[in-house]
Amino acid sequence: MEFDLHPSVTLRSGTFSAVVAPEEVVLAGLNDNPVLRRFLFLFVSGNYSRVLPGINRRSVSIEVRRAFTAFQFLQILRESYHTIVFVEHDPSLYEGAGEDMASQVGESLRQLGQSALVVLYAESPDPSFNDMARLADRVFYVASPAARLPAPRARVRGKERYPGGLPRGQQTLGGM
Secondary structure, three states, X not given: OEEEEEOOEEEEOOEEEEEEXXXXXXXXXXXXXXXXXXXXXXXXXXXXXXXXXXXXXXXXXXXXXXXXXXXXXXXXXXXXXXXXXXXXXXXXXXXXXXXXXXXXXXXXXXHHOOOOEEEEEEXXXXXXXXXXXXXXXXXXXXXXXXXXXXOOOOOOOOOOOOOOOOOOOOOOHHHO
């Protein structure tokens, strides 16, 4: 099983992928994706989720679990039986939990990824995300769409480029 989270990000079952992308890119990939209706989908977040309120609950068959500590997060991963596991990274889970806790969680995500499609998502990387992403099969970085530059203003009265005709020695295509 595979699905496209973004035109340049194809996620496959049996893999653990880390994704760094803007929130709107991830929501566009999760909402109205017909593949996600057919499989058991687990959304795991920490203390606060920025993505969850934007997910169209009618477009996916979703179960939501929240972890308030890294230990709760590990327990959720151990109990998971889902086909797709989407984890929204919360760096506050690893504060004070020990130096190697992020690596332990990354190892659990990698092991779970052998039998499911596992995605670790963050809008921007931090040290704990990077520790876990080192164990991922694939890491995707999606840049935010560049802001469109404003269109140049039309001049009301423009200067004539060559008021006296073309410079000497130049010809137009019609003059050849």
